[in-house]
Amino acid sequence: MLLAFEQAKKAQEQDEVPIGAIVVSPDGEVIGEGYNRRELDQDATQHAEMIAIKQACQKIGSWRLIDCSLFVTLEPCPMCAGAIINARLKEVYFGAMDPKAGAAGSVVDLFAVEKFNHHPLVIRGLFRQEAGQMLTNFFRAIRQKQKKQKLMAQDSGNNSENTLL
Amino acid sequence: MLLAFEQAKKAQEQDEVPIGAIVVSPDGEVIGEGYNRRELDQDATQHAEMIAIKQACQKIGSWRLIDCSLFVTLEPCPMCAGAIINARLKEVYFGAMDPKAGAAGSVVDLFAVEKFNHHPLVIRGLFRQEAGQMLTNFFRAIRQKQKKQKLMAQDSGNNSENTLL
Numbered sequence: 001m002l003l004a005f006e007q008a009k010k011a012q013e014q015d016e017v018p019i020g021a022i023v024v025s026p027d028g029e030v031i032g033e034g035y036n037r038r039e040l041d042q043d044a045t046q047h048a049e050m051i052a053i054k055q056a057c058q059k060i061g062s063w064r065l066i067d068c069s070l071f072v073t074l075e076p077c078p079m080c081a082g083a084i085i086n087a088r089l090k091e092v093y094f095g096a097m098d099p100k101a102g103a104a105g106s107v108v109d110l111f112a113v114e115k116f117n118h119h120p121l122v123i124r125g126l127f128r129q130e131a132g133q134m135l136t137n138f139f140r141a142i143r144q145k146q147k148k149q150k151l152m153a154q155d156s157g158n159n160s161e162n163t164l165l
Numbered sequence: 166m167l168l169a170f171e172q173a174k175k176a177q178e179q180d181e182v183p184i185g186a187i188v189v190s191p192d193g194e195v196i197g198e199g200y201n202r203r204e205l206d207q208d209a210t211q212h213a214e215m216i217a218i219k220q221a222c223q224k225i226g227s228w229r230l231i232d233c234s235l236f237v238t239l240e241p242c243p244m245c246a247g248a249i250i251n252a253r254l255k256e257v258y259f260g261a262m263d264p265k266a267g268a269a270g271s272v273v274d275l276f277a278v279e280k281f282n283h284h285p286l287v288i289r290g291l292f293r294q295e296a297g298q299m300l301t302n303f304f305r306a307i308r309q310k311q312k313k314q315k316l317m318a319q320d321s322g323n324n325s326e327n328t329l330l
Contacts, residue, residue: 044228044252045219054210063209078275079251082244087209100282107280108273110243115272117265
């Protein structure tokens with residue numbers, strides 16, 4: 001899980017919402033890692049989990065990640081939960097809950113839908129405080145930056161007015 | 166929708182389950198196309214819709230496919246329905262229903278979940294008979310091939326016995 005946090009930090013360093021994920025093989029090797037790159041790549045599918053799953057499939061040369069585990073700092077969205085089911089991942093460990101888009105219990109629980117042909121073991125709330133805090137800090141910093149920019153724009157507007165007088 | 170079928174045929178030609186998708190811009194231009202490549206790429210995320218969405222994002226340089234439409238021959242799975250929501254696609258048109266994994270009404274309906282922040286317009290059953298037939302024919306051919314291989318293996322076993330006598 002700490003490696004997933006390291007991935008999340010990479011996202012943060014590039015002004016992306018800090019979410020990180022890794023995929024681990026049955027013998028404990030990290031075979032996939034990824035961080036949220038939606039803005040960097042301008043691609044709606046570039047979530048941390050998707051990148052980590054793609055990399056893991058490439059690494060082992062199979063779309064079936066049987067007996068592999070995924071660790072991610074935030075509850076997966078429907079797309080990522082669907083990819084976890086499609087890749088037959090055995091276990092999913094995640095940190096903070098996502099009350100707006102979480103598909104592992106918060107909004108829907110795709111892992112609990114009986115009709116689907118795969119049901120990973122789900123462990124919720126691993127380092128959830130740290131994961132939640134990381135996101136809270138990120139969004140607080142964004143709001144402060146926006147507030148500062150707004151004030152600067154107002155200030156610049158006032159100066160222009162002064163120039164016109 | 167006929168262009169989505171053309172994509173599905175490309176999958177079929179390469180022994181993939183025949184599913185095809187396209188993304189169309191508000192002015193009618195095809196900005197993304199894809200067909201199921203799960204086996205070819207050995208990648209659980211390589212569904213037709215995901216490839217078409219990725220390509221469309223690249224084409225317009227934005228993760229938001231606002232006012233764009235997606236056409237796909239089969240009801241999207243949870244991963245693809247999630248990607249459609251994430252990419253803010255305006256409309257989704259699909260052919261056959263998928264009673265085993267469909268996330269647009271068959272097993273779950275992710276597009277109808279109020280809490281999610283985007284709800285595309287969904288048109289179901291466009292050329293559903295043709296789409297369904299294409300899949301039925303594909304799986305029938307697979308079964309016949311498997312049956313033939315089994316018979317050939319049995320026959321080969323009998324010949325070996327004869328040789329031993």
